[in-house]
Amino acid sequence: MVLTPRLELIGITKRYPGVQANNNISLKVMPGEIHALLGENGAGKSTLVKCIYGVQKADSGTLIWEGKKTQVTSPNIARRLGIGMVFQHFSLFDAMTVEENIVLGVSNKLAKAGIKEKITEISSRYGLPLDPQRYVQTLSVGERQRIEVVRCLLQNPSLLIMDEPTSVLTPQETESLFKTLNQLSKDGVSILYISHKLHEIKELCHTATILRMGNLVDTCNPKNETPRSLAEKMMGKSLEKPTRIKNSPFGKPQILLNNLSYKANQSYGTDLKNISLEVRGGEILGIAGVAGNGQRELMKVLSGEELSNPPESIVVSEKNVGNTGPNDRRSLGMVFVPEERLGHGAVPQMGLSENAFLSGFTRMKLANYGFLRKIETDIYASNIITNYDVKTSGIRSLAASLSGGNLQKFIFGREIIQNPNIVIAMQPTWGVDAGSAAYIRQSLIDLAEQGAAVLVISQDLEELYEIVDTICVIYEGKLSSPKQLEDISTEEVGMLMGGVIINSQEDNPLNGI
Amino acid sequence: MVFKLEPRAVSSRVMIYQSPIIAVFLTLLAGMVMFRLMGTDPLQALEAFFIEPISTMDGIAELLVKAAPLILIAIGLSIGFQANVWNIGAEGQLTIGALFGGSLALVFYELETPFLIPAMLLAGTFGGMVWAAIPALLKTRFNTNEILTSLMLTYVALLILSYLIHGPLRDPDGFNFPESRLFHNSALMPVLVEGTRLHIGILIALGVAIFAWLFIFKHMIGFQIRVVGLAPAAASFAGFKQKKLIWLALVISGGTAGLAGVIEVAGPIGQIVPVISPGYGFTAIIVAFLGRLHPIGVIFSGLLMALTYLGGDSAQITMNLPNAVTGVFQGMLLFFLLASDVLIRYRIKIR
Known part of the structure; x- marks a missing residue:
């Protein structure tokens, strides 16, 4: 007997102005399968998942849920079908308890009396220890994530989507999350696991769908791959x-x-x-x-x-x-490269030349009695662009128009040229x-x-x-x-x-x- | 056919400059509809409103007289707005500036010296700065909102004016009218064209505009002001001191408003009266945005906005239309400008 896939996507396409986010993507997730969605930032993972969860509407393509063609037009419909999602950024209220936060996020039917027992039951069954009475502000990031997972599991999902869940966890917390996910998979829950961490995918996932610049590159069994070969597929060039x-x-x-x-x-x-x-x-x-x-x-x-x-x-x-x-x-x-590129390391709505001046004027002597030395600043900015391989249309381009990687190269170049x-x-x-x-x-x-x-x-x-x-x-x-x-x-x-x-x-x- | 707004991938730079033109066009269109509904011939009304006032040399002189304070205040405000400092109290700073400069004229009444006017201009600028320093202090010390404090201080300033004009500054020979003495000649702005009221105020405004352009786009401090307004965290990364810049932005905008105030009392008015400005301090906010917060743009939008003041008077006289038409035009202009600004970040898509 051939099993019906839990979820099947056929030819999902989604365009944003100026970007082809997803181009004709097809994939199948079987019951109990842990399916990795692998790709660099901007490869289209998040968009695809948003289309599945009903946050975005695909321009074309079909979604088949347990054998039936379905339109998921809102997260509510997704939840009713049995799709749960744990986002990378939590939506929790710091000043409320675990229980209150969970009650706020589930349907009215569930939020009745007895929810505390259900929380305890789920947390012990899946190894997600949580004290319903604790205030969220006192919890670690790993514990906060457990709240989100429990909140999803309360709705008995048959597909759980996890968006880069380990990016904020310690190795130990990651290990315990993997135990939970394996247990869920044994119980027949399908998991769509988004990540760019290759070791994790190799360890955890049964199938991997690899995206690159909106296109599907390969579907493979990560157990048969090395992290290096996965990375090369993901990037499309040797690493x-x-x-x-x-x-x-x-x-x-x-x-x-x-x-x-x-x-x-x-x-x-x-x-x-x-x-x-x-x-x-x-x-x-x-x-x-x-x-x-x-x-x-x-x-x-x-x-x-x-x-x-x-x-x-x-x-x-x-x-x-x-x-x-x-x-x-x-x-x-000294030179500094702050965490946030746009808004901290660079002014989004200013050109690259002005952004070069921003941190370079002291060491590069770009001000003369307080007046901007425009020619010298422009030369400095062009040097950064050519020496550090920044892809842009020129020194007048706004910082916000550069991709993350290019802007970061520009910022690094700006600091390094200062010797x-x-x-x-x-x-x-x-x-x-x-x-x-x-x-x-x-x-x-x-x-x-x-x-x-x-x-x-x-x-x-x-x-x-x-x-x-x-x-x-x-x-x-x-x-x-x-x-x-x-x-x-x-x-x-x-x-x-x-x-x-x-x-x-x-x-x-x-x-x- | 369905019209939809679609976000642009990159903000349109062309639209930044086109949007004010679209706004002016839409304002004229809506104005014609309004005149039609009021039962007058729209084209004739528009002519009375926009053409007639500047069809004579005298009219052009009046236009420049009214544009000078608007341009001055709007330049100061746009420097503040660029730093994300929202000084809404220019009207109050103008009033205090007029009081500082005007009092000097009264103290040195009948003193014949070429230094009196420069001294008055400085005193007026200083007065506006002092009044704007209050919201600056409150914001940097206690983190108050400058929109509220500067606006509320406007009413305080108007009450101070009212008190002084009914008391200490009242003309001793003025039959108890709430007015000061008429300023003597050396306390009046030199006239540019004999027989008109056109005085050197417009030259001062143009000079300040050029100076402001240099300051904003060619100097470190202007750069700092722009960075702090666009990305405060980037400003502190670059080592720019935010509190200093808030002070600077408020004091500069207060200074230009104060300067405009003393120019008004030493220019067209010639004495201190209970109502010094027909709302220049508030209208200048529209001028600043219509001029895209750019000193040169402000010159053009200042002239246009001055025309709405003249047009209101003219429409009242020749067409018997209510003077409130001026306010309606100013309001529509701001309304349509804000609406057209949507097109900077979105485009219209027809399906």
Whole structure:
């Protein structure tokens, strides 16, 4: 007997103005199958899923649900059919309890008395421990995701869509999520799993559909593939791994943090507690950690957007700079690449030339008695575009018109041309296509090899393992002591990220470098 | 046939400049419908409103007299608006500026010196700055909303004017009318064309426009103002100090409004009266947006908006139409401008 697929898509096509998001995509998801949807950012994964869940309407194509041709015109209809979705960004109210949040998100019929029992039943059956009475603001990101999963499971879905669920989880949390998903699959629930993390897909999924620039490239069994072959299908070209040529001894410390503490001025911000650190010339130091553990605050304090006291808490070139602004630090040879490209690292509605001026005017001397030196600025911007392979129609193009990868290359180029001796970058390849990501990682390595001190704050462990010499973990505003990459296992890093090992410098002052 | 709005992939740069023209066109069209409904010949009414007032040398002089304060205020406001600082209280800053400059004329009454007018202009500018400094202080210190504080301070300013004009500044020989003495000659703006009221105010406005253009597009501080308005986080990444820029934006816009105020009392009015401005401070908001927050654009939109003031008077005299027509035209212009601005980010698609 041939099984009826749970979901079948035939020829789904969706255009946005200027972009072909999905072009004639067909796929089948069988009952109990964990089906990966794999592709780079912008490959069309999210659009396809939105068409399935009824958030977007496909321009053409057919959706067949359990053998019947169906029109899914709204998420409500999708839920009624038995499609549940866990979004990458949670929709939870911080000031409410787990139970209240779940009640708010389910149908009226379910939200009656007895829901607490159902929550407990589902969480124990699928290994999703949750206390219904806890307030969401006290929960970790992993726990918050469990709320969303439980909320979906309460509706007895037969297809569960998960959009990049592990991007915010520690390795341990990821493992426990996989156990849940496998259990669900055994119970006959189909899962559509969106990710660009190849190891996960190989480990978890039965089938993989690979998208590239809106087109279906291949459908394969990921167990028969290597992460490398998957990546090459995803990118459509062979992948170059960043390489480090030499491993000469590190130079003098370029930047020192001495017992740096900082009180976050936003509610829900994270205070930084007694962070000490040094990065030497030629060294790439990575700071791992789950989002929201103080990375943002650390970045702001390092860049001088927020000041820290006392001034000697940050020392650059033997000068105390804790109380100086970004441009004083730039003149000492520091450059910064913030996490958010549009709106922080660049002004979306300004041209590339003006965006080059934005952080370059100090070191490139682009202002003359306060007047803009337009010709010099334009030359600087064109140099960035040609030397860093930025695809754009010219220096007058608005920053917002560039793709994520191209804009990130532009921002990196803008900082690197300034010939820095300290580079501080946060999430350098977040949301960047794999080709540009490899390019950016290589340029960070090249910078270190030319003697610069490089500090990378990232949630992407794969990225850190690819480029750093030294690694430490930030957890609740405290930093673990830096370790050579060879001296620490992934498990240890994972446990530090989850706060299982408390190994901060504050608690263990002997744990020096 | 169905018309649909479809988002553009990239905002249309052409539309940014076309939209004011479309708005003017639609305003004229709607104006004709309005005149028709009021029972007058639309073309004749439009002629009375827009052509007649500027068909004589005297009319053109009047147009420039009215455009000067509008242009001055709108330049200041557009600098503020670019920094995302919403000074709605230019009318109050204008009033205080007029009081500062006008008081100087009264204190040095009958003093014959060429330095009095420059001193008055400076005093007026300073007065407007002081009045705008209050919302700046409140915003940077206590995070208050400058839209509310600057607007409310307008009414405070008008009451101060009313008090002074009924008391200390009242003309001692004026039979208790709430007016100051008429300024003497050296406290009046030099006239450009004999026999008209056209004074050097329009030249000052043009000079300020050119200066503002240099300041906004060629200087660091203008760059900082634009960045802080477009992307505040990028401004702090670049090391620009936001509080300083809020102060600057408010004080500049207050200064130009104050300057416009003293130009009014030392120009066409010639004394301090209970009503100094026919709402220039508010109309200038429309001028600023119609001129795309660009100093050169503001010159053109200032002239157009000045024409609506003259047209209202003219339509009242020749066609017996109510003076409120001016307000209706100004309102329609802003309304259609905001509507046409949708086309910057969307296009119309016909199915």
